[in-house]
Amino acid sequence: MVAKALLSPSFIGLAVSVAFVALVLRFPVKSPVQARLWTSEELSMYNGTDNGLPILLGILGSVFDVTKGKSHYGPGGGYHHFAGRDASRAFVSGNFSGDGLTDSLHGLSGTEMKSVVDWRDFYFRSYTFVGHLVGRYYDNQGRPTKFLKGVEAKAARAAQLLEKQKKEEAKLPSCNSRWSQQEGGEVWCDVGYPRLVQRPQEIALTGKMSMRCACFKEEELSQPGLEVYKGCDYLSQVCRV
Structure with a gap:
């Protein structure tokens, strides 16, 4: 008769730990991004080309983790041009190259600005907010700038006018x-x-x-x-x- 060796709890624990480490090394786990202030240079690193980093995008200075939508925002995806930057204007202009990939909304109408604000609200509902981008819409203390307040005011006015127009046309x-x-x-x-x-x-x-x-x-x-x-x-x- 062959005697069966008894495995001590410490040995079992060590074996499990080794297996877990091996699994992590094989399938790296991305650490959740903490909400903070970002510079445009930092944000550009999170454009989906580094598998070890999450994918981030900015809109009106708010930054979101869109990694769960990697098929759309990663390389080759239809929305990859938004990754790693704030391209607020492109959400309504449809210009996804060169100067079109900018956060400036200069010259856009009230309804177009409302559309961008609506897109920002979509990201708040659908993805994880991870901070603000220092620049046009937030200062280096994370406070909203006059540009953001102007866009939001014009978008709110457009929403009021659209509702008024809807009621008038219903007649x-x-x-x-x-x-x-x-x-x-x-x-x-x-x-x-x-x-x-x-x-x-x-x-x-x-x-x-x-x-x-x-x-x-x-x-x-x-x-x-x-x-x-x-x-x-x-x-x-x-x-x-």
């Missing part, structure tokens, strides 16, 4: 519309006649004049500011566009 029924590559587009009204009408808040929101299609009853067609679609009869309920 006028919108046209139905459809478009196909073969037949082009058309608008029509189930009740009333299609007319182009100015969107009163659009200049304040975007800096540009904009019109939409609304349906008006025959007795309303004489009011000022209504435009018949080019090539469309005065009392046609369907217009080509």
